[in-house]
Amino acid sequence: MAKASSKKPPELPPLDPMPARVEPCLATLVDRPPKGADWAYEVKWDGYRIAVHIEPARVRILTRGGYDWTDRFPTIVDDARRLAVKTAILDGEAVVLDDQGRSDFGMLQRALGRLPSPYEAGAIVFYAFDLLYLDGRDLRRLPLRERRRLLEPLVAGREGAIRLSEEVQADGEEFHRVACAHGLEGVIAKHIEKPYRSGRGEWWQKITCKRRDSFVVVGYEPSTVPGHLGRLLLAARKDGALVYAGGCGTGWSHDLSRELRKLLEGMVTKAPAVALRRKGAVFVEPVLVADVEYRAWTDDGKLRHASFKGIREREDDAGVFELI
Template sequence: MAKASSKKPRRDTAPIDPMPARIDPCLATLVARPPKGPDWAYEVKWDGYRLAVHIEPGRVRVLTRGGYDWTERFPTIVDDARRLAVTTAILDGEAVVLGDRGRSDFGMLQRALGRLPSAIEAGAIVFYAFDLIYLDGRDLRRLPLRERRRLLEPLVAGREGAIRLSEEVQADGDEFFRVACAHGLEGIIAKHVEKPYRSGRGEWWQKITCKRRDSFVVVGFEPSTVPGHLGRLLLAARKDCELVYVGGCGTGWSNELSRELRKLLERMATKSPAVVLRRKGAVFTEPLLVAEVEYRAWTDDGKLRHASFKGIRKREDEASVFDMASLRV
């Protein structure tokens, strides 16, 4: 296969629009079923970290959903971004690690980023770009999605490096969702192709999940009856700028990971709980970590049902922590 030229095409370098230092991401609203109609396109719902890749002359920045600069954590994405045929750009997408069956695996991503012991290298992380919101001096947010995708695809389609295209599917939404769940995917995203890019949560992007999955603050744990192991994580969500207890989870980890988590949490033990909770035998911790949790539903009193642990990370990107106000969805 012929090697692609790294020479960037000439474009007018005078910016029409100043490049934003940061853009709040467009967020999908959770719905029960995919929307219908020719104005909707579908994508796989990736199981990773939402990122914005800012490409500028002389530097590349990688920002999280909450605005944290994680450039140093994604060296292969940064290196590949420098090879794109652009002068300035902002790519919106998701960083993932693909498992043996080609599915994104959040636990593997956590280990690649170095939070827990791992043989997975950071170079295994792939950024799937699904939107282009700034390109060579032009702010694209006012354009409809179909136009933004038309500009994005020539930049990243067909690439096999760290930056790739998140494929858009024109299909029956119900059938695509059925197939996604049958293949063990987290779910799908539906996007209205005629809408501009709008920061925040709205109806123009919708997510349909095979199982519910969200991020919760770890506020403590219950020891296992097996010495040195973890019995149950105690979890909290945001409510009116405070943390409230929403129950816990006691499954989803291996014996090895159970010991690792127990040691990690013991170093964060505190006598001042972050939530109002009395629980015999519980060890409360500083609210410094966030757990990814899969669950089936909520109880009437606001507790998680059938919760299972999927991954853990530092509580740096506060924007991803579950907000109880969204239970109205």
């Protein structure tokens, strides 16, 4: 007769009301991946962080900043209704994949709408990497390994709009090297024994292939080519205000340059959002955020070798770079 296992199954938390919103857990930027068997790794997706709330009568999609963007992700909403759950909160990233299977923020931004686009909302995929609530139980107190154990049967192997963000336990430095060699944004390291903690902390760490942050667009400089964009003027946050952080003059195609110029011309203001006097500058309302890749900062606090990667609305500006 087989001996019964002495190992007890994990104890689930008691029944809890479903939270209206969960402040997301945010990864801390580090230079090198952590080491040890308690760390697992995922690809760092280049998209919008969202939470999918599945309720008996509705599905809601909330952004990282808490805005309801349900109507912007119709295919994710439809697919969420097909999951075998009564109630759930899935944490993950909405992305659009290029022809090599890499997430591309610029393609996602176009699919969502502010600029002309060949990509439709149906091209957007949600990669779920955490499960915070399931059928009446708040799972945030459980360690990550248990939350993943419950998440994987729900979304693993699916090819629709909701998919599983694969997790691997490997040598972190090698995984990071391979990710960068394939042109990915970087990797995320997560401690598998930690509960879900809102805010930024050391239990989730991100290791990027290049430095990349978001900045508020406060103006532009026209190109010498009529109707085109020469340079974006950018600002970071400091002590609750916006401060000029330098400019960005590369990273867009000929067509995108013209589209961005037209978009910004509709936002021109005579009241600059930052203290800046610059010949030829055209100031705009600070309502857009640019994703920018750069190498470093200059000694006077300006971006060095900045390249444009995408643009989005400031209403969800939780990720705008903050100067210390």
